[in-house]
Amino acid sequence: MKKIKHSLLILLLPLFMMSQIRVVCVGNSITAGYTLSDPGTQAWPAQLNKMLGSKYSVLNCGVSGTTMLKKAGSPYWNTGSFTNAKNFNPDILIISLGTNDAHPSNWIYKNDFYNDYAAMIDEFRQNGRNPKIYVCLPATNFGDTAQINNTQNEVIPFIRQISLNKNATIIDFNTPTKNQRNTLFNDNLHPNAAGALVLANTAFNIITAALPTFYHDCTYGGYAIKLGIGDYNFSALSAQGISNDDISSIKVPAGYKVIGYANDNFSGNSITLTSDNTCLGTWDNVITSIKVRANGVTGKNGTYSLQNRKSGKYMDVYGGSLADGAAIIQWNGSGANNQQFTFTDVGDGAYKITSVLSGKALDIGGGNTNNVVNLTQWTSNNGLNQQYILLATDNGFYKLKAAHSGRIIEVYGGYTTNGENLNQYDDNNQLHGQWSLTATGSALKKASEIESLDADRNTILNTDESNKTTIFPNPSSNIVTVTNVPAYTAIVVLDMNGQAQLKLKSLEKSNDFKIDISSLKRGTYFIRIGENNKQALKFIKN
Numbered sequence: 001m002k003k004i005k006h007s008l009l010i011l012l013l014p015l016f017m018m019s020q021i022r023v024v025c026v027g028n029s030i031t032a033g034y035t036l037s038d039p040g041t042q043a044w045p046a047q048l049n050k051m052l053g054s055k056y057s058v059l060n061c062g063v064s065g066t067t068m069l070k071k072a073g074s075p076y077w078n079t080g081s082f083t084n085a086k087n088f089n090p091d092i093l094i095i096s097l098g099t100n101d102a103h104p105s106n107w108i109y110k111n112d113f114y115n116d117y118a119a120m121i122d123e124f125r126q127n128g129r130n131p132k133i134y135v136c137l138p139a140t141n142f143g144d145t146a147q148i149n150n151t152q153n154e155v156i157p158f159i160r161q162i163s164l165n166k167n168a169t170i171i172d173f174n175t176p177t178k179n180q181r182n183t184l185f186n187d188n189l190h191p192n193a194a195g196a197l198v199l200a201n202t203a204f205n206i207i208t209a210a211l212p213t214f215y216h217d218c219t220y221g222g223y224a225i226k227l228g229i230g231d232y233n234f235s236a237l238s239a240q241g242i243s244n245d246d247i248s249s250i251k252v253p254a255g256y257k258v259i260g261y262a263n264d265n266f267s268g269n270s271i272t273l274t275s276d277n278t279c280l281g282t283w284d285n286v287i288t289s290i291k292v293r294a295n296g297v298t299g300k301n302g303t304y305s306l307q308n309r310k311s312g313k314y315m316d317v318y319g320g321s322l323a324d325g326a327a328i329i330q331w332n333g334s335g336a337n338n339q340q341f342t343f344t345d346v347g348d349g350a351y352k353i354t355s356v357l358s359g360k361a362l363d364i365g366g367g368n369t370n371n372v373v374n375l376t377q378w379t380s381n382n383g384l385n386q387q388y389i390l391l392a393t394d395n396g397f398y399k400l401k402a403a404h405s406g407r408i409i410e411v412y413g414g415y416t417t418n419g420e421n422l423n424q425y426d427d428n429n430q431l432h433g434q435w436s437l438t439a440t441g442s443a444l445k446k447a448s449e450i451e452s453l454d455a456d457r458n459t460i461l462n463t464d465e466s467n468k469t470t471i472f473p474n475p476s477s478n479i480v481t482v483t484n485v486p487a488y489t490a491i492v493v494l495d496m497n498g499q500a501q502l503k504l505k506s507l508e509k510s511n512d513f514k515i516d517i518s519s520l521k522r523g524t525y526f527i528r529i530g531e532n533n534k535q536a537l538k539f540i541k542n
Contacts, residue, residue, distance in 0.1 A: 020054070020055060020056055020057040021052075021055060021056045021057070021091045021092065022056075022057050022059070022088055022089065022090045022091045022092070023045075023048075023049075023052070023056055023057065023058040023059065023090060023091070023092040023093075023094065023207075024058075024059050024061055024085045024088050024090035024092070024093050024094065024131075025044075025045040025048075025058065025059065025060050025061060025062060025094045025096065026061050026062070026076065026081075026082070026085050026093065026094065026095045026096065026097065026120075027061070027062040027063075027066075027094075027095070027096035027097055027136075028062060028063065028064060028065065028066050028067075028076075028096070028097060028099055028100055029062065029063075029064035029065060029189075029190060030044075030062070030096065030099065030139055030189070030190060030191060030199075031043065031044065031045060031060065031061075031062025031096050032060070032062030032063060032064050033046070033060075033062070033196065034064050034190050035186040035187060035190040035192070036186075036190075036192070036193060036196065037193075039060075042193040042196055043060060043062070043196055044191070044196040044197070044199035044200040044203065045058050045059075045060035045062070045094075045200075046058070046060065046200075047196060047197055047200035047221075048200040048203050048204055050222065050223060051200060051201070051204045051222075051223060051224040052204065052207075052208075052224075053223055053224075053225075053241060059084070059085070059088050059090075061081040061082070061084055061085040061088075062081070062096075063076060063079045063081045065100060066079060066097065066100065067097065067100045067101045067106055068095075068097040068098060068101050068113060068116050068117050068120065069101050069106055069109045069110075069112055069113055069116055070112065070116050071109040071112060072100070072101060072105075072106040072109060073105070073106065074100070076097060076120075077116075077120070085124075086123065086124060089129065090124070090131045091131055091132065092131055092132045092133075092134070092207065093121075093124050093131045093132070093133045093134065094134045094136065094171065094203060095117075095120065095121075095133070095134070095135050095136060096136035096138070096171075096173065097117075098113075098136075098137075098138045098151065098155045098156075098158075098159060099138045099139070099141060099147075099151065099189070101113060101155060102138070102147045102148075102150035102151040102154070102155045103144065103146075103147045103150075104144070104146045104147065104150070107146075107150050107154075110150075110154060113155070113158050114158050114161070114162060117135075117158070117159070117162050118162060118165070118166055121133055121162075121166045121168065132169075132370065133166070133167070133168040133169070134168060134169050134170070134171050134203070134206065134207065135159050135162060135163050135168045135169070135170060135171070136159075136170075136171045136172075136173050136203075137156050137159055137160075137170060137171070137172045137173055137174040137175075138151050138155060138156070138173060138174060139173040139174060139177045139191060139195075139199065140174055140177040140178045140179075140180070141188060141189045142181045142185065142188040142189070143188035143189055151174075152174075156174060164413050167372065169206060169370070169371045169372065170206075171202060171203050171206045172202065173199050173202060176198050176199075176202055177191070177195065177198065177199075180195070180198075183195075184198060194219075197219070197220070197221060201220050201224075204224060205251075206371070206426065208226055208369070209226055209228070209369035209404070209405045209406055209407075210253050210405060210406030210407055210426060210427065211226040211227060211228050211253065211256070211292075211405070211406045212226065212227055212250065212251065212252050212253065212256050212258050212292055213225070213226050213227075213250065213251040214226075214227065214242060214247045214250055214290075215247070215248060215249040215250065215251075216246060216247070216248060217248050217249065218248045218249050218278060218279035218280075218284070219249060219278055219279065220249050220251060220278065221249075222248075223241065225240050225241050225242050227240065227290065227292050228292060228384060228403070228404060229256075229292050229293060229294060229350075229384060229403055229404075230291075230292055231266065231289075231290075231291050232289060232290045232291070232292070233264055233265050233266070233289045234264040234265075234288050234289055237288075237289065237290065244288055245285045245286055245287070245288060246285060247260070247280065247284075247285065247287045248279060248280055248284050248285060249276075249277060249278050249279055249280060250273055250276070250277050250280070251276045252273050252274055252275055252276060252277075253406050253427070254295075254391060254401075254427065255294065255295055255296055255349075255389040255391050255399075255401045255406070256274075256292060256293070256294065256295055256389075256406070257272065257273070257274050257292070257293045257294070257295040257348070258272070258273045258274075258290065258291070258292055258293075259271070259272050259273075259290065259291040259292075259293070260272075260273070260283065260286075260287035260289075260290050261287065261288060261289045261290070261291075262286055262287070262288060263288055263289065264288050264289050265289060266289050266291060267289075268288075271283050271287075274295055293347075293348045294347065294348035294349050294350035294387075294389045294403060295348060295349060295389070296348065296349025296350055296351075296389040296390040296391055296401070297349050297390040297391065297392050297398070298345060298348070298349045299345075300343050300345065300351065300390055300437070301343055301344060301345050302342070302343055302439055303340055303341065303342045303343070303356060303439065303440050304340070304341060304342075304343060304437040304438055304439055304440060305333065305335070305339050305340055305341075305437075305438045305440055306341060306435040306436070306437060306438075307333065307435060307436045307438065308330055308411055308432060308434070308435060309397050309431045309432070309434040309435065309436065310411065310414060310416060310430075310431040310432040310434075311330055311411060311415070311416035311417075311420075311432065312416075313330035313331055313332060313333070313411075313416070313418065314330065314331060314332070314333045314334075314339045315328060315329075315330065315339065315341065315422065315435070316328070316329050316330060316331040316338055316339050317338040317339075317355050317357055317358060317377055318419075319338075319519070320336070320337075320338040320357060320501075320519040321338075321358070321377075321519075322357070322358045322360075322519075322521075323358075324360065324376075324377070324378050324379055325365075325376050325377075325378065326358070326360075326376060326377050327374060327375075327376055327421055327422075328362060328374075328375040328376060328377065328421070328422045329418075329419055329420060329421055329422060330411050330418065330419075330420050330422065331418050331419065332418060334500060334503045335440075335499065335500040335503070336357075336499070336500050336501050336502060336503065337355075337356045337357035337495065337499055337500075337501050338355065338356075338357040338358075340355075340356040340357070340440050340499065341353050341354065341355060341356065341362070342354045342356060343390075343437075346387055349389055349390055350387045350388065350389045350390075350403050351387065351388050351389075351390055352380070352382070352386055352387055352388075353386075353388055353400075354380065355377050356440075356499075357501075357521075358377055360377040360378055360379055360380065361377065361378060361379070361380040361381075361386040362375055362376075362377060362386065362388070362409075363375070363376050363377060363378035363385060363386050364376075364385040364386075364402050364404065364405065364424055365378075365385075366385075367383060367384070367385040367404050368385075368405075369404065369405035369406075369407070370405075371407060371423075371424065371425045371426060372412070372423050372424075372425060373423055373424050374421050374422070374423050375409055375421070375422040375423060375424065383404070384403045384404035385402065385403075385404045385405075387402075387403040387404070388400040388401060388402055388403060388409065389401040389402075389403055391408075393429070393434050396436055397434040397435060397436055398434065398435055398436075398437060399427065399433055399434055399435075400435065401427065402424050405424055406427075407424035407425055407426055407427065408424065408425065408426075408427045408433045409422055409423070409424060409433065409435075410422065410423065410424075410425050410430060410432050410433035411432040411433075414430065414431075414432040415432075440499065468483070468484065469482060469483055469484045469485065469529060469537065470482070470483045470484075470537070471483075471527060471537045471539050474539045474540065475539065475540035475541065475542040476517065476539065476540075476541065476542070477517075477518070477541065477542050478516065478517065478518045479514055479515065479516055479517065479518075480514070480515050480517055480527075480539055481512050481513070481514050481515075482512065482513045482514075482515065482527060482529070482537065483512045484512070485506045485511065485512070485513040485529060486506065486529075486530075487506060487507065487511075488505065488506060488507075489505070489506045489529060489530055490503070490504075490505055490529075490530060491503075491504040491505065491506060491513065491515070491527065491528070491529055492504075492527070492528045493515065493517070493520070493525055493526070493527055494525060494526045494527075494528060494536070495523070495524075495525055495526075496523065496524055496525075501520055501525065502515065502517075502519075502520075515527070517539075517541050520541045521541070522541055522542060523540070523541055524538065524539075524540055524541075525538070525539055525540075525541060526538050526539075527539065
């Protein structure tokens, strides 16, 4: 019987591994754990594996002294670990190379760095494989001055560009290790166990949702469990992998609030946290039940146009679409309904945001928590992936933090051109992830205030009969024609509230002008000819 059980275990083990999310860490001596007393438990991939838990399997493929550059003295390409990494068929690939490349003896081949890096990413995407790829900015080094300068001024910008062009996500090992030579490093290059823990935490927080995180040990060590907005009694915490009275440190990102209770079912003494706590002191190993709440700016119910701080362009439903899945982009301001959004507070400064044009909610598809997932519109389902925590920055700007992921809504890549997609990304206080909110309805007159409509409402009065401006057919479902429109004249289609739905410009010669109204909802509209004209034509879209 024991032999049968043993054989069954051998058969089931590969099935268990197949069900795990496979993570490969490609890197140099920092990844391998050089100078650590026990790399098998202290290297950052090993500590990451512990944090991620049993749902993940992390393979450390770090090799000391290696480079991304193929022409350098010890290219990673020539190692057996490179073959092992590919054979592991990872779901997630983390590349942490560049430190040795930056050494002056290797950086003479810097013109090949971008292409070699891109080629390695392509190697892992062959034969139908498509792992989620993360590229690491090298940890700070404190030795050779030329190597330091090459890392900061050239290697890191290269990697940032690669992340954009190859659809990879950045893990920043550089920023948290700056000015930490005496606390996080064994020498001028290699982190100690505490430094490796910082790297592991950094990777963990990028790979997983940016939500409140509960750690088994003080200083954010041991297993780590992330909890989104909701209520978690003892049974619910156990289902998430948290044992009773087993939490020692907590990270609370901006926009969230954690309430910990000493007893089950949210009873007994409580502690409220709105920021990180490295060791809970008298609350260490005490918490039995937890509530996670939003912690945003309240009192912002209303309808707004949203202008991006960096580009100056406006949040926009692409093409005025009414369909589920339509992209949310940035575009020049028009004041049209596809650039107006209604905020409804769902509690604690989290908002459901809906397009005025379509009535659909802003949505992160499928509740995906990864970086660079596009923002779209979708029929309301009241899910957390359709809720956004409003965070104030400065000078009247705000961040919109997706409640389910903890990532903010930004313009992809920080680009400033029309048509760029909006997506969710880590909150790095980037300007292209900040928005001004301007209440709508004050700039334009309501339709009831527009003057000088004739009895049949198809003709603008006070004009010479031969130059009379009319509209036909009326009603219409697709195209209306406006007659005798002057050259180079602004044409605005307004709804009954005086809000611009379409903004156009006539041709170089005075002529009849056709307007495609197929994107408009059924209802009554007005066409205003000329920017300062209070007169308008009324038509019905059927």
